[in-house]
Amino acid sequence: MRKLLIPIVFVLIGVGFSSLYVVEEGSRGVVLRFNKIIGLSEPGLHFKIPGMDNVRIIDAKIQTTDSSNNSGREQKFITREKKDLIVDYFVQWKITDFNRYYETIAGGNSVENLLLARLNGRLRAEIGKLDIKDIINDSNLDTKSRNSLMVRVKDALNGTQQSTAIIENVPIEDLVAEAESDPESITSMRAFGVEVIDVRIKQINFPSEVSESIYARMSAEREVVARDQRFQGIREAEETRADATLTATKILSEAEKQARTIRGEGDANAAKLYADAFNKDREFFSFIRSLKAYEQSFKGNDVMVISPDSEFFRYMKLNTDNKSDKK
Template identity: 45%
Template sequence: MRTNFTLIIGIMCFILYTSLFVVQEGQRGIVLRFGKVLRDRNNKPLIYNPGLHIKIPFIEKVKNLDARIQTMENQADRFVTMEKKDLIVDSYIKWRISDFSRYYLATGGGDVSQAEVLLKRKFSDRLRSELGRLNVKGIVTDSRNQLMTDVREALNNGTSGDDDELLATATAADNAISSAVARVEHYYDDTNSSQQTVNSNSMAALGIEVVDVRIKQINLPTEVFDAIYQRMRAEREAVARRHRSQGQEEAEKLRATADYEVTRTLAEAERQSLIIRGEADAETAKLYAEAFSEDPSFYAFVRSLRAYKNSFKGNNIFVLSPESDFLRFMKLPVKKVVSNHQ
């Protein structure tokens, strides 16, 4: 009897354990009954908030979905601008689940990787379309913020009927999203439940809301980057050559001005020195004239001595007559005879 009681208690504890489930903070729970999403009295999907809940064991299963904002990094891809120029764009997307029931059905049981594949395809197509409408200047300036806003709105609300160019080209992303939406629509039709009308070309049809779209980095392709680098280098070298030639021209002007100033200064100095030397020579001659005018015979004697000094330097030979006037001061003086008759 005691053994049976223990067995019953164990079975009850096991049933109670399998009947309880916990939804963690940052998650939402969906209960599946025979593979169908459990609904309330209003035929709306039941979404369980964080906390402790009860389910029917062995019949109902719980699928926890992440309700937090998630980040999807996109691999850098090549895009073409309005000017037919290639750009390498690196971007990321912030998204979260807005409709857990739709998300679960569209992604085949809440597969995050499948959701990101669909989101990435749609984002790449939309970004390619938006970048094709702008030039490089518009992409790297303030127009980029508007570009990101337009892409986010297009992903959330779908492509409008005015975008004929985008609608004309059916992409793989549109086909994949259409297949996922068809599964959701088929499920709602089978359950005869009312649903809010959404654009089948939007991420809302998959139960996804794009919170933010950002471009991290814009680069040029390697071949274009090298070509632009070489062109910029050639332009800078041309500017450097122009500056050097202008500098050389200015240097020649300064050098010519300096040479002119030096020549003019030297000429002026030479002129002043000649004037001063001439005035000094004139003053010297004047002084000599004044000095020697007092005794002309003494002046003649001094001049003759100077002539003797300059003439008899070295081993010079002169042939002169003894009666030459040049040697008059070298003759012995003549004695005067005094008469005794007085």
């Protein structure tokens, strides 16, 4: 009996362990019985029927999908101006209906690929309605802006409650086929058990061939601006130098005028003094003038030929005559 009891205990222990499973926090367990969904397990310890039930653990946290998941290809979008843009973006989403989500992936479909296909289609439709300046504008108040564009794309991906209720009874295969054939269809991502939380554009670039021409044009425009600035500086420098020269000329002219005026006044005062002195004692004044003339005349080695009877020697004669009289 004991020999029989030990294997039974081991079998019961094995059955017990195989019937227990744990769902970690941030995950959900889809319980399958013969590959049909019979329930959803919340985080914690749960039981299942060994051999009949199977549990598929699904991540319930918010997930982020980047535009680089588009098979590594750049996504080109055309604006209303017929300009090509390369848009780098990411989308955050979470699973709201785990049963519907499992039905989608059970058929070998990738929800991320479906989401990116739908997102690219909606972005292409929305960007085609705007100009480049509208897409660059990130104002929340303007309906023609990047933020408003992302809100419209998110709402279009989630759809309305009515549209979601209508397609709940549509087979998943038909919805997947429609989404893959027409990325701009109105199929809501809620139909696949997914809700889009946020869509964000990280970067907007021009294609490389367009960027080169734009950079060349910008460089040419900056060169024109720089040349205009240089010419403006040269012109202002010439104007400044001309103004400085004019001011200096005016100052020198005014100074020369004042100097001549002062010299004229001085000469006039000197002439007046001479005239007053001459009028007071003309003989003495003539005598002083003659002495200065004698001083200037006999200073050097120059030879002068003057008649002894000249008026120039009048005062010298007068001095000689006085000496003769004294003798």
